[in-house]
Amino acid sequence: MDELRELVVKGPDPKVHKVIRWRCLDLRAEVKRRFSVMVAERTIGKWLRKMRLTRLQARPFHPKKDAAAQEAFKKLQFSPEGSLARLFRRDQRRDLVSR
Numbered sequence: 001m002d003e004l005r006e007l008v009v010k011g012p013d014p015k016v017h018k019v020i021r022w023r024c025l026d027l028r029a030e031v032k033r034r035f036s037v038m039v040a041e042r043t044i045g046k047w048l049r050k051m052r053l054t055r056l057q058a059r060p061f062h063p064k065k066d067a068a069a070q071e072a073f074k075k076l077q078f079s080p081e082g083s084l085a086r087l088f089r090r091d092q093r094r095d096l097v098s099r
Contacts (some may be wrong), residue, residue: 001047001051004027004031004047004051005032005051005053006024007027008022008027008048008051008053009053012026014063017030020063022041024041024044024045024048027038027039027044027048028041028044062074
């Protein structure tokens with residue numbers, strides 16, 4: 001159990017385990033591979049709760065995330081042709097229609 005807890009807390013290695021976060025299904029396969037024991041997914045969930053580990057985790061970040069590109073995108077100035085301006089022009093045209 002200590003080894004399983006350490007495995008869960010450390011998290012998977014995407015290159016080795018082919019996953020970016022542990023699910024009960026993935027942990028079940030890892031338990032079978034390491035310990036030659038087949039257990040149900042539900043059992044994995046029970047074990048995690050016994051170890052006081054939650055099954056809910058923060059959303060993982062993408063491994064190829066580019067912080068510089070995100071900052072550059074935040075600094076972009078949106079043109080007056082943006083969606084809000086288009087919506088406003090469309091409403092103006094509607095007012096000009098004769099009734």
